[in-house]
Amino acid sequence: MKASQFFISTLKEAPTDAEVASHRLMLRAGLIKKLGAGIYTYLPMGLRVIRKVERIVREEMDAAGAIELTMPVVQPAELWQETGRFEKMGPELLRIKDRHERDFVVQPTSEEVVTDLARQELRSYKQLPKNFYQIQTKFRDERRPRFGLMRGREFTMKDAYSFDRDRDAAQASYQAMAAAYRRIFERFGLRYRAVAADSGAIGGDLSEEFQVIAATGEDAIVYCPHSDYAANLEKAEALAPAGPRPAPSQPLTLTPTPGRSTCADVAELLGLPLARTVKSLVLATDEINERDELVGSRIWLLLLRGDHDMNEVKVGKLPGLNLGYRFATEAEIMAHFGTRPGYLGPIGLKRPVQVLADREVALMADWVCGANQADHHLTGVNWGRDLPEPDLVADIRNVLPGDPSPDGAGELLIERGIEVGHVFYLGTKYSRAMNATFLDEDGKPKPFEMGCYGIGITRLPAAAIEQNHDERGIIWPDAIAPFTAVICPIGMERSPAVREAAERLYAELKALGVDVLLDDRGERPGAMFADWELIGVPHRITVGDKGLKDGQIEYQHRREAQASKLELAQALPWLRERLGV
Amino acid sequence: MKASQFFISTLKEAPTDAEVASHRLMLRAGLIKKLGAGIYTYLPMGLRVIRKVERIVREEMDAAGAIELTMPVVQPAELWQETGRFEKMGPELLRIKDRHERDFVVQPTSEEVVTDLARQELRSYKQLPKNFYQIQTKFRDERRPRFGLMRGREFTMKDAYSFDRDRDAAQASYQAMAAAYRRIFERFGLRYRAVAADSGAIGGDLSEEFQVIAATGEDAIVYCPHSDYAANLEKAEALAPAGPRPAPSQPLTLTPTPGRSTCADVAELLGLPLARTVKSLVLATDEINERDELVGSRIWLLLLRGDHDMNEVKVGKLPGLNLGYRFATEAEIMAHFGTRPGYLGPIGLKRPVQVLADREVALMADWVCGANQADHHLTGVNWGRDLPEPDLVADIRNVLPGDPSPDGAGELLIERGIEVGHVFYLGTKYSRAMNATFLDEDGKPKPFEMGCYGIGITRLPAAAIEQNHDERGIIWPDAIAPFTAVICPIGMERSPAVREAAERLYAELKALGVDVLLDDRGERPGAMFADWELIGVPHRITVGDKGLKDGQIEYQHRREAQASKLELAQALPWLRERLGV
Structure with missing residues (x-):
């Protein structure tokens, strides 16, 4: 393909509503054009990728x-x-x-x-x-x-x-x-x-x-x-931690924690690691009869280590919760716990709730949780001694980096x-x-x-760009680049030698089946290079009078900072190896 | 492609709502499947053509x-x-x-x-x-x-x-x-x-x-x-006929033509060729003012030879008619001609009309037309003598087979x-x-x-079938056939020799770039041949035990009535020539 026969349309700036790199670069490189919200024309350059x-x-x-x-x-x-x-x-x-x-x-x-x-x-x-x-x-x-x-x-x-x-x-x-x-x-x-x-x-x-x-x-x-x-x-x-649960070593103690409603605040106040605290989340499930009427609700207290986050998908698969759940209302919480969120815990409940402990929490001793009393937490809490064993123990948290891999092969990232x-x-x-x-x-x-x-055929190019770009533009892998290689002749209109060398190389690469473009637009080198760096063609070959005098052309991969000189006579075999053709 | 890896779905009968051959055959051959009115899934066989x-x-x-x-x-x-x-x-x-x-x-x-x-x-x-x-x-x-x-x-x-x-x-x-x-x-x-x-x-x-x-x-x-x-x-x-107009040779005569309201009927009654009669068509154009109000209408009388048909597109391009025209109402006809359609003509009008004569009519002498009087026609009508020259003469008819070609190269078909x-x-x-x-x-x-x-990418296959089919099915040109060639082995499951010969030929043709299908479904020969004749693959090669004993296979083009025998040893070069590869 020759650039003069093709359609190249690059922009200095992307529209301000383009929030991510792939969107900005696809617009700037002329791969797509917006027709309406979420509706794009695939321009010739973008269609080649697709x-x-x-x-x-x-x-x-x-x-x-x-x-x-x-x-x-x-x-x-x-x-x-x-x-x-x-x-x-x-x-x-x-x-x-x-x-x-x-x-x-x-x-x-x-x-x-x-x-x-x-x-x-x-x-x-x-x-x-x-x-x-x-x-x-x-x-x-x-x-x-x-x-x-x-x-x-x-x-x-x-x-x-x-x-x-x-x-x-x-x-x-x-x-x-x-x-x-x-x-x-x-x-x-x-x-x-x-x-x-x-x-x-x-x-x-x-x-x-x-x-x-x-x-x-x-x-x-x-x-x-x-x-x-x-x-x-x-x-x-999240694998079950190695048991057994340590024996209690601290007494259950009601501790004032004024204004400290998060686990992080409480841990800081008490000088304890966050991993010693337990957070309480309150869910509700509704019972519906055959006539679609609400006949009752059940309240669930989920206990997670202070530094862990609930995994909604895992929770949604548990018996009793797998038909749909919601977070409890403040009224429901007041009725069951007698206090507002921030100081909730499993001890001293006003009404029965289902206690669902994460695997990790179920094996903890001497932990800290809300006391169901404003501005107070309990420390030295222990299963069995201070409260009954949980109704249900399950994996209900997101894993964290450093957690053991379920296949036993090491730590997760x-x-x-x-x-x-x-x-x-x-x-x-x-x-x-x-x-x-x-x-x-x-x-x-x-x-x-x-x-x-x-x-996602049209999503793939966007993902490829998110993974492969720099401040100058896109960096395509060879397999899905709009063109595998571009030949940039410098001063082609003035120099018959440049034209001849560029055209010959173009014909030779084409004959080898390389998807190569010859940029015969007559742009200045700076603008031409900027275009191809923005568009992200992986292999660039520059042909200029200065180099030709010494029998040389230049090659630069899009990932390389500098061009390398090639002897014109050796260029083709070298490029064949580099391009794998 | 092997048939066992593909999807072949042929029908004995097409749905009754398939009115034309291409529709019937595309359904029967399993090229398309109806999803809704005018909405089709392109099945694998049809998609290959597309x-x-x-x-x-x-x-x-x-x-x-x-x-x-x-x-x-x-x-x-x-x-x-x-x-x-x-x-x-x-x-x-x-x-x-x-x-x-x-x-x-x-x-x-x-x-x-x-x-x-x-x-x-x-x-x-x-x-x-x-x-x-x-x-x-x-x-x-x-x-x-x-x-x-x-x-x-x-x-x-x-x-x-x-x-x-x-x-x-x-x-x-x-x-x-x-x-x-x-x-x-x-x-x-x-x-x-x-x-x-x-x-x-x-x-x-x-x-x-x-x-x-x-x-x-x-x-x-x-x-x-x-x-x-x-x-x-x-x-x-329709070229202007060679002039000049012949001189009048008959007197203008009012002739009773009771119940004969068409040119054909009148010609028959009078024993004249249809080409001596002239038919009258009455059009109207409306004048609309700037406020979109109708301010007046003009009536046009179109005169065409009795055996000619009006060409609406040509009429619609004439000055005065190129902004839109309609056929005149019966009331308008009565007001201008004083009689009903069937006996209209250009002589003896009640009110002025624009007379528009086809080129052919303008050069006629001694013609026949309606007399503007029920059950009567005029014979021996002549321009200039019996009525003024037409207001406008133009090509307003469809050409007929036998008319001269506008480029002078002969007669039109x-x-x-x-x-x-x-x-x-x-x-x-x-x-x-x-x-x-x-x-x-x-x-x-x-x-x-x-x-x-x-x-019309998806219309083209339908058109190709309308042009190329017979009572057995479709006959594709090589370029757009779903497969260029099909190999039909007979009794492949029973005969290792058949399997081996068929598989080898399949591999050889594939290696040559032929889009060939090996029918390894194990169908009986009759059903297999019927399928491929319906689907319309142009080149069929049959491999059977009987032929192989004599070192022969069979070839039949979809347009041929009979298969020809090929020496197995010579088959490949022969097929290469036949398939042009």
């Missing part, structure tokens, strides 16, 4: 035996009503009416359509397994679209759906996809982690997120540097990531809802065991 | 210097309000509201968005010419979607838009696109015609339709078999076609409406001269 992402995904999906099709963007509401999602999904589902006032949606995903296809087309176990995928436009009407392609409304997703006879086969399909995803993310050339994720109500461990590592990522990733263990914060298990892929075992959730069955070998209809597998 | 169409289009667009980008499917209404199309377009424009009740459309085309892009990005004449294209999902909410992908609601279109400094440059861009379209349609391997089309109000000749020839086509194509001349029926000129591409000079229609200007060399802002260029 196409390379698509190609890698397509090749690996095909290699893994998935079969490409395309499901419509505009989908009839009837199918979405079968699963209840037409009503259940919030306003992020874009609902529309056609000229005949019939209801449609603009697809955010395609579980309903693909399940409908399967129930019509896959009649027999002999046709299984099958895995259908598409790379298609999606729409989610985000309340607050932002960060450019990171959280847009219109976006492109690769979504795949597997159909299997039984759970074992579904597990094999799932593992094949997880392996394909690893190959895909390797090929992108990005640092990433495959992270165990919570699989929600379905249970089991068959849910992994593919997170691109970036300091600005929205998600916390827990990993062990000495093993493969990685999980998102919601999922990562935490870093930030951007979720770009997700593989998920769906079970029979959709097939049962839509009565999608096949005839098994025994002649009986069975619901398909399903999995779904997504990659 | 991808091949896309690739050819993309390669030729790139080669012609067009630059690919992708504009959003969901577009803010504001831009559509700038050009007035948000209001002007009928209900086929799918209008939607987002969660904040803001108006959007699902794009049917992208003139507004691309013009908005140009006015922001193309500031200087130095950036011109530019031609942006996309291959993207479109939606038109057709009142009556039908014929499968031929007239669907959701479809894929390649739309390109050129931006130029002036009319000459725009003309060059237009010609480059028209040439690219010729290459594209050549590569598809279809019989097609590039047909001059009416360019509407903009004028000039810069509008061509690319029509795939098919007996079932909706459009009539006029062409000269001895030259390149081709035009759609609306556009094709008419065939039917399906419009799949259109190149169109837009002028400054959109750039003026949206104030999209660039700074020209003289430092002054000028509106872009634009062109637009479409190809």
